[in-house]
Amino acid sequence: MKKRGIAILLVLFFAVTSVHLGMNRVNANNHKDTQFNFYFHNYFDHTEGRRKTDDSSSYMKCKELRDNASYTAYVYGSNETTGNFAEDVSQGYHYLFKRGTHHFMRNWVYEENLKYAVIYANQNTPFPTFPKGVWSPDSVPER
DSSP: OOOHHHHHHHHHHHHHHHHHHTTTOOOOSSOEEEEOOOOOOOOOEOOOEEEOOSSSOOOEEEOOOOOOOOOOEEEESSTTOOOOOOOOOOOTTEEEEEETEEEEEEETTTTTTTTTEEEEEEEEEEOOOEEEEEEEOOOOOOO
């Protein structure tokens, strides 16, 4: 009887552990960070396009930006890496960036059957500013 109770407890322990491990599994996607440098020609700039592999949010982190400066960024989708023929797939989700901020950026690149995500940005300040940071077309959610 005692052995049977221990066996049942072990089975339950392994079942719960297996479910927990399965919930933490992350699918491989294109979430590796790439450097960006914005120069804001005519107050806007954009990244090069990167392949979008799933319906996760895009990610951007501003690492360098002068004090009191900011920019607003949003996700476009394109079938070219240049981003020249991109279309707005942010559905109104725009994100304010200052030095040290990061955002998981909602978008519909994948759902619109476009191949590449491109981050477009508008400078919010009248003086020259040159933000630098990292971004990725796909993301792994924060924990």
